[in-house]
Amino acid sequence: MRTETGIRTVELGVALASTYMVAVTLAQTSIYGKLKPWILRFLAxxxxSFGADPAFFDIMILGVVLSISFLAWRRGDEAGFGRLFSLNMLMFFPAVIDFSMFNWVNLIFPYDPAPQVGDLWVFGVGLLLQATYLTLRYTVRFRxxxxxxxxxxxDEGDVNEVSRGQMTYLVQLVLGTALISAxxxxxxxxVKNLLSAEVAxxxxxHVIIGVACTFLIAAAIILYLRGGGSRPEAVGEAPGEAEV
Structure with a gap:
């Protein structure tokens, strides 16, 4: 069971790391800074009454979300990890809005975007969330x-060999995705500067580029579906399984 313990340890590490980083990022966003005084006004x-100091509100939030992340890991199923990913994305949303060229939240709730983290930090956290989603999605199926x-x-030795092959495949998938995203x-x-000069x-x-992108997206979806991307059982064909 040492291999399965290793898989579960990887799941715990990425789950807690992603939740911690996204919670820390949330605490440094403009929307959170704007809403925090109002929230404390009601919760203080x-x-x-419970003897908690409102000055440690950020740490309390961090403790709550890390506890939720731990419970999702302990449950260990795809539904629990899906809810954890949704929670992480919800906390990550204010950071994305701070750097968005179309901040529609500002139309409803006027504020001056002044994030305390840079765009590279936000990109790194987003990349971590992407890696976490891929890791947890596949490790559940591997188990x-x-x-x-x-x-x-x-034979347990053969099963462990299959799991090691699958984890190697997963590492390659995550690294490849990270490199492409970067x-x-x-x-x-x-590319933007080059295209701007070419289409001037x-x-x-904007119409020509929009139509071209529409056709490219449609072609990509067709290729994905024809390639078996819609078959969830395809993960069972990861390298090493056929050896058993």
Whole structure:
């Protein structure tokens, strides 16, 4: 069971790390800074009645979300991890809005965006959330495959070999995704400048680019579906499983 313990340890590490980083980021966003005094105005009497100092409100929030993350890990199923990812994305939303070119929240709730973290920090946290989602999504299925193989009386050594192969595949997937995302993030400004110069002479460039992007997205979806991306059981075909 040492291999399964390793998988569960990886799950715990990425779950707590992503929740911690996104909670720390949330506490440094403009929306949180704007809403915090109003929240404390209502919660301060309740906190004081329990002997809690409102000055440590940020630490309390951090403790609550880390506890939720731990409980989701302890539950260990896909539904629990899905809810954890939704919680993390909800906390990450204010940081994205702070750097958005279309801050629609500001239209409803006027405030001056003044985040205490930079765009590179926000990108890094977003990348961590992406890696966490991929990791937890696949490790849950890997554990399910382990249980199925053990239930068929497969040799434990062979099952462990399958799990190690799957985890190697997962590491490659996460690293590849991170590299592609980083390439897009750092390369986008250069591509934007290049395209701006090229389309400057075109009539209605926004329409032409919009139509081209629409066709590219449609083509990508078709290729994804034809490639078996809609089959969730495809993860069971990760390298190493066929060896049992």
């Amino acid at each position: 009497p309740l906190l004081l 399910g495959i382990r249980e199925e193989l053990i239930g068929r009386d497969a 390439g897009v993030y750092f390369g986008a400004p250069y 002479g075109l009539p209605y460039p």
